[in-house]
Amino acid sequence: MKKFVYTLFIAFWASVGTLVLVNMLVPDAAEQAPQRVQEPTETARYSLSEVTKHATLEDCWMVIEGTVYDVSDYVPRHPAPPSVLEPWCGREATEGMRTKGEDSDHSARAWRMLERYRVGGLEPSRRD
Amino acid sequence: MGIFSIWSSAFVVSLATLIAIVSSHPEGLAGILDALGRATGIVGLLMLLLAAALSARVPGFDRWFGGLTRLWKTHHRLGAGSLVLLLLHPVLLSLAQAESGLDAAVQLLFPPLSDWPIWAGWAGLLLMMVFLAPSFSFFGHPDYRRWKLLHRLAGPAVIFALMHAWQYGRTLPANVDKWLWTVMAAMAVGAVAWRFVFSRRIGRLRYRVARVVAVANNLVELVLEPAGRRRLEYDAGQFVYMAPFDRELAAGHGEEHPYTLSSSPDEKNLRIAIKDLGDASRAIQTIRPGTRVTIEGPYGRFFPDREADGEHGKQLWIAGGIGITPFLGRARWISGRQRRCDVRLVYCVQDEARARFLEELNAISETLEGFQVIPHFFYRQGPLDAGFLVTHVPDLVEREAFVCGPPGLNTLAKRLLIGVGVGRKRIHTEEFELL
Numbered sequence: 001m002k003k004f005v006y007t008l009f010i011a012f013w014a015s016v017g018t019l020v021l022v023n024m025l026v027p028d029a030a031e032q033a034p035q036r037v038q039e040p041t042e043t044a045r046y047s048l049s050e051v052t053k054h055a056t057l058e059d060c061w062m063v064i065e066g067t068v069y070d071v072s073d074y075v076p077r078h079p080a081p082p083s084v085l086e087p088w089c090g091r092e093a094t095e096g097m098r099t100k101g102e103d104s105d106h107s108a109r110a111w112r113m114l115e116r117y118r119v120g121g122l123e124p125s126r127r128d
Numbered sequence: 129m130g131i132f133s134i135w136s137s138a139f140v141v142s143l144a145t146l147i148a149i150v151s152s153h154p155e156g157l158a159g160i161l162d163a164l165g166r167a168t169g170i171v172g173l174l175m176l177l178l179a180a181a182l183s184a185r186v187p188g189f190d191r192w193f194g195g196l197t198r199l200w201k202t203h204h205r206l207g208a209g210s211l212v213l214l215l216l217h218p219v220l221l222s223l224a225q226a227e228s229g230l231d232a233a234v235q236l237l238f239p240p241l242s243d244w245p246i247w248a249g250w251a252g253l254l255l256m257m258v259f260l261a262p263s264f265s266f267f268g269h270p271d272y273r274r275w276k277l278l279h280r281l282a283g284p285a286v287i288f289a290l291m292h293a294w295q296y297g298r299t300l301p302a303n304v305d306k307w308l309w310t311v312m313a314a315m316a317v318g319a320v321a322w323r324f325v326f327s328r329r330i331g332r333l334r335y336r337v338a339r340v341v342a343v344a345n346n347l348v349e350l351v352l353e354p355a356g357r358r359r360l361e362y363d364a365g366q367f368v369y370m371a372p373f374d375r376e377l378a379a380g381h382g383e384e385h386p387y388t389l390s391s392s393p394d395e396k397n398l399r400i401a402i403k404d405l406g407d408a409s410r411a412i413q414t415i416r417p418g419t420r421v422t423i424e425g426p427y428g429r430f431f432p433d434r435e436a437d438g439e440h441g442k443q444l445w446i447a448g449g450i451g452i453t454p455f456l457g458r459a460r461w462i463s464g465r466q467r468r469c470d471v472r473l474v475y476c477v478q479d480e481a482r483a484r485f486l487e488e489l490n491a492i493s494e495t496l497e498g499f500q501v502i503p504h505f506f507y508r509q510g511p512l513d514a515g516f517l518v519t520h521v522p523d524l525v526e527r528e529a530f531v532c533g534p535p536g537l538n539t540l541a542k543r544l545l546i547g548v549g550v551g552r553k554r555i556h557t558e559e560f561e562l563l
Binding site: 001002004005006008009011012015016019020022023026076077082104107108109112113116 | 152153154155158159162205208211212215216218219222224228230231232233234235236237238239240242243245246257260264265266295296
């Protein structure tokens, strides 16, 4: 058992070291990564009624602090079960993001990750 | 029963985690890596907290776990499992992020400082590597004292790990998650509080060295008299943690070590036979009468509970070297009460000069009916074998067997006994190696 634990200990540092080193050696990776995500265009603006069309787990848009996000790809990897996210799909979801249904905000990392799923801004509501 | 419930709880939580993950339908390789990363985090933390809870060493509590030695083994296995899983946890989660780019994978491991829960996780994991390094001999055989000191880092490691889990634990349903970590954290903190606060105040009994009997040039038997109001109550063959308080000792001042009691519970004083096996036990060879010591215990469940009332079935005792001490205590106790017994004691030593306490044991066998001592000398008879056992103890298979000695002898004796037909459940072993 001692040998196994020691081997894993070395393997851990080898993996972390490799990840960091490769990331440093391949600067392109850092620059290209954000491009895979739907690039927000300055002009893209969606109304709340458009957002409501994307209200399923497979096609899930959310409005968070005035910005529209398409989080469909992220839903399966979110730490909370999909049932927690579903009610927030297709609507204003700032409260969910800020409180996690309780009273604790998402981490800074989560907020940074959210930016990858940004699709545009929210059109100001109009009085018809 | 205790050990079963420990592993069952680890199994139940693993199962619940698995169900929660499967029901979230992870997609693709990244999804699976992410799910495994979260699962290793949950089960790893659970094992860490269970190991912490077991470290309390409350006297009597260890009986549920088949004695402190077995409890330490479970603690050690839980620690190993926890370290393995928690090393995998960040690597798996990081690889899962690589789908969004290599920078995302590295960012998960090394986010900005403001992302404190990740750094709390790192602090916990790094502390684990430090305090578990000696336990798994990462850098050679550990020094007992350094190992004990480093192991105290387990406290802060657990706290950092809980801070991390509190922030990220959303895999299990929210209520289950909250309750699980609250209960486990309470158990772990309670155990650590007992160990470092209460056991020092109420768990340790005060004794004083009354006499030091030099049994051989590397073996002394200390006679300890009570120096406080409370006296230790124990069964013959149990062990205690003893710490001597004498600044003139070459090593081990105030340092606790486990020693087997060689006295009978009917005696007013305690007796502890200590062989020179390391720095502290070497220093104790020169301890002076009058020295203050503290005793914590009793621990161990070498002899089953039903033996406590003195009713003895047919037994075979196999002792190796200093492993004679629990049997010595037991023999002194039975002899003091002049109970009827049917015991064969096979005492394995290198040569006659090293057969400590043999004279006393022979004297007991002359006055105590049913008690017989069978010495076995390695230099003349080679390693213990089945032929020797069957010749000297023909009704071997009818006996309950108790083995205490160095790990090599314990393994050998167990193999021999199973080989001649003694059921596994009827073989009880006690090991001195706690690491």
